[in-house]
Amino acid sequence: MQKRLTLLGSTGSIGESTLDVVARHPDRFSVHALTAHRNGDKLVAQCLRFQPAVAVVGDADTAARVEAQLRAAGCKTHVQHGEQALVDAASAPECDTVVAAIVGAAGLAPTLAAARTGKRILLANKEALVMSGQIFIDAVRDNGAVLLPVDSEHNAVFQCLPREAAMHGGVSKIILTASGGPFRTREPSSLVSVTPDEACKHPNWAMGRKISVDSATMMNKGLEVIEAHWLFDLPGSRIEVLIHPQSVIHSMVSYADGSVLAQLGNPDMRTPIAHALAFPDRVESGVAQLDLAQIASLTFEKPDFERFPCLALAIKALEAGGIASAALNAANEIAVEAFLARRIGFMAIADVVARVLDALPNTSAATLDHVLAADASARRLANGFVDKLTSSPASNPPVERIAH
Ligand code: NAD
Ligand code: MG
Numbered sequence: 001m002q003k004r005l006t007l008l009g010s011t012g013s014i015g016e017s018t019l020d021v022v023a024r025h026p027d028r029f030s031v032h033a034l035t036a037h038r039n040g041d042k043l044v045a046q047c048l049r050f051q052p053a054v055a056v057v058g059d060a061d062t063a064a065r066v067e068a069q070l071r072a073a074g075c076k077t078h079v080q081h082g083e084q085a086l087v088d089a090a091s092a093p094e095c096d097t098v099v100a101a102i103v104g105a106a107g108l109a110p111t112l113a114a115a116r117t118g119k120r121i122l123l124a125n126k127e128a129l130v131m132s133g134q135i136f137i138d139a140v141r142d143n144g145a146v147l148l149p150v151d152s153e154h155n156a157v158f159q160c161l162p163r164e165a166a167m168h169g170g171v172s173k174i175i176l177t178a179s180g181g182p183f184r185t186r187e188p189s190s191l192v193s194v195t196p197d198e199a200c201k202h203p204n205w206a207m208g209r210k211i212s213v214d215s216a217t218m219m220n221k222g223l224e225v226i227e228a229h230w231l232f233d234l235p236g237s238r239i240e241v242l243i244h245p246q247s248v249i250h251s252m253v254s255y256a257d258g259s260v261l262a263q264l265g266n267p268d269m270r271t272p273i274a275h276a277l278a279f280p281d282r283v284e285s286g287v288a289q290l291d292l293a294q295i296a297s298l299t300f301e302k303p304d305f306e307r308f309p310c311l312a313l314a315i316k317a318l319e320a321g322g323i324a325s326a327a328l329n330a331a332n333e334i335a336v337e338a339f340l341a342r343r344i345g346f347m348a349i350a351d352v353v354a355r356v357l358d359a360l361p362n363t364s365a366a367t368l369d370h371v372l373a374a375d376a377s378a379r380r381l382a383n384g385f386v387d388k389l390t391s392s393p394a395s396n397p398p399v400e401r402i403a404h
Pocket of ligand 1: 012014035038101103104125150151152206207208209210211
């Protein structure tokens with residue numbers, strides 16, 4: 001039966017890769033809704049090509065512009081805007097599959113709505129799961145939703161785990177591989193002055209700017225440890241991070257008998273996307289076959305927690321439980337935004353996150369209200385720390401250098 005998709009965040013890096021795979025299999029997939037934030041022009045082009053019933057944008061002005069362009073081209077897509085429209089698109093009875101590819105906390109409400117309406121959810125938006133944890137997992141279970149990981153590491157682990165939940169007894173640990181990002185071998189003292197463009201220049205993957213900065217700080221791997229904890233129901237102590245600069249092994253599962261299963265492939269998100277879209281079938285994704293003789297060597301090393309304090313902070317937040325992971329995520333979103341806007345330096349990202357975690361008392365994350373309140377408090381605190389850093393240039397030399 002053909003799957004009918006709502007694609008949240010269709011104009012982003014994951015969104016575009018998803019549409020590339022969808023376009024290769026019109027017999028298998030059709031599009032109910034596409035959503036974007038402000039990039040109306042790209043959304044219009046996507047609507048003309050995929051003819052969704054619904055398109056959602058962030059604000060009324062963009063909606064009016066998109067609507068006018070679509071009508072002029074004779075396209076009947078219904079244009080909506082705002083957060084409720086995202087939730088409606090994700091829970092529409094006309095769609096059975098939701099691709100969650102919005103970046104950051106903005107994706108939580110529609111992704112949770114997809115869980116509550118029993119959809120098949122292809123999860124790229126790790127921040128939504130990091131924030132809401134047990135609440136999200138319970139919503140999936142209680143409403144018969146199906147959660148399929150798109151994040152390449154988690155998709156790899158999913159492919160290497162036994163299909164039967166009862167057989168998980170034989171799993172000793174999972175090993176998340178990490179490229180180490182663009183600054184893996186750079187002299188730590190030089191990191192204070194790196195620019196947003198340098199931080200976004202990932203050696204192996206082309207991604208959105210927020211996740212690119214997260215990869216450079218390795219907060220991305222930290223968020224992925226938390227994501228893996230919820231997806232695979234394993235404690236942090238059984239989730240290992242291993243640096244693998246070639247990004248060919250996307251992650252591994254280690255078994256009690258000494259076996260280690262790995263999933264390999266070229267670093268192209270269309271592979272995990274195609275896997276999750278077609279699961280349990282396999283379909284062509286447009287990704288070239290792996291040429292191991294050409295790659296020749298695969299190397300591994302332990303992560304350096306001093307060079308990458310964000311990784312250590314995320315693991316600490318997972319161990320702490322409660323609202324700590326939601327606070328970590330919110331503080332990181334504010335700090336990364338400030339770094340990308342050249343308001344704070346690269347090393348200040350970890351500093352802001354650490355200060356927020358220290359300042360915010362850790363309390364229960366039992367309800368969505370708890371989580372949203374923690375998210376709001378952490379953002380407030382993080383904004384305060386960013387303001388302090390930007391108003392005292394002496395404590396933040398990189399911003400001063402950029403300003404001149
Ligand atoms: P991106 O910045 O390229 O795209 C983000 C998408 O979200 C865009 O369509 C944008 O319009 C939309 N968006 C942004 N803010 C929004 C808001 N406030 N409300 C509604 N929509 C909003 O990001 P990306 O690289 O595609 O990443 C998307 C998600 O997938 C992130 O959570 C990221 O961690 C995860 N992910 C990405 C990759 C990758 O290779 N890009 C790999 C693994 C996981
Ligand atoms: Mg990943």
